[in-house]
Amino acid sequence: MRLEYFQLVTRFTGLEADKRRIRSVCEVPLKSTVFEGHFPGYPLMPGVMLIECMAQTCGWLVSGVTGFVGLPVLAGVKDAKIRAAVFPGDTLEFEAWIVHEGSGYTIGEAKGTSKGQPICNAQLTYRIVPYPSPEFRGKLREWAAQVQFPLEEFAH
Amino acid sequence: MSTFDKVADIISETCDIPRDTITQDSHAINDLEIDSLDFLDIAFAIDKAFGIKLPLEQWTQEVNDGKATTDQYFVLKNLSARIDELVAAKGA
Numbered sequence: 001m002r003l004e005y006f007q008l009v010t011r012f013t014g015l016e017a018d019k020r021r022i023r024s025v026c027e028v029p030l031k032s033t034v035f036e037g038h039f040p041g042y043p044l045m046p047g048v049m050l051i052e053c054m055a056q057t058c059g060w061l062v063s064g065v066t067g068f069v070g071l072p073v074l075a076g077v078k079d080a081k082i083r084a085a086v087f088p089g090d091t092l093e094f095e096a097w098i099v100h101e102g103s104g105y106t107i108g109e110a111k112g113t114s115k116g117q118p119i120c121n122a123q124l125t126y127r128i129v130p131y132p133s134p135e136f137r138g139k140l141r142e143w144a145a146q147v148q149f150p151l152e153e154f155a156h
Numbered sequence: 157m158s159t160f161d162k163v164a165d166i167i168s169e170t171c172d173i174p175r176d177t178i179t180q181d182s183h184a185i186n187d188l189e190i191d192s193l194d195f196l197d198i199a200f201a202i203d204k205a206f207g208i209k210l211p212l213e214q215w216t217q218e219v220n221d222g223k224a225t226t227d228q229y230f231v232l233k234n235l236s237a238r239i240d241e242l243v244a245a246k247g248a
Binding site for chain 2: 075076100101102103104105107125127
């Protein structure tokens with residue numbers, strides 16, 4: 001996890017056979033400038049970043065399911081719940097799944113756990129927008145390798 | 157319940173618009189002032205309720221290309237007719 005770069009997924013760890021449910025691990029770093037401000041003397045993972053962990057986990061899945069035809073841009077977060085505090089050094093596990101694949105948009109849900117205990121969940125809406133350039137799509141596929149996203153499972 | 161009534165109920169609940177202000181001739185965008193993000197929620201609810209997939213991308217492309225007007229898809233009596241066509245096509 002690189003908090004300052006908003007790259008929150010450390011690696012993907014599993015994909016269901018129907019390819020509509022995926023799991024990831026997000027390892028919270030021990031040190032980050034984020035923790036210097038949130039909060040001084042009491043480093044606590046911001047709740048919005050837990051939402052972002054869910055959004056990135058599900059967003060990669062949406063990319064795969066829709067065949068990397070465009071960028072899934074987060075458009076809505078519903079029923080988000082932050083259920084427990086997360087601290088530097090925690091290892092978080094996320095699970096995301098597709099609820100509905102519409103025309104130009106996709107709805108997913110995600111949840112996060114730490115040591116088996118629920119920490120967050122939400123419903124997420126994505127718009128699928130065109131990639132800004134062919135190069136961007138290429139970079140995304142390079143990034144997929146870095147986070148061990150099972151790109152080959154989504155070959156179209 | 158007619159398709160229009162179902163759609164009107166969905167719009168009313170999703171966008172918090174009084175049900176009695178929604179008519180067959182209401183234009184979702186121009187009259188009811190539903191923006192594209194709220195319309196995604198409506199599309200999701202319609203897709204679920206009718207077991208279809210509203211072809212929003214195709215409609216948007218047709219409007220952008222000047223091959224259709226927004227009235228054809230977003231005036232509610234027309235939207236309801238499109239939904240009926242999609243439901244019929246699914247069952248065919």
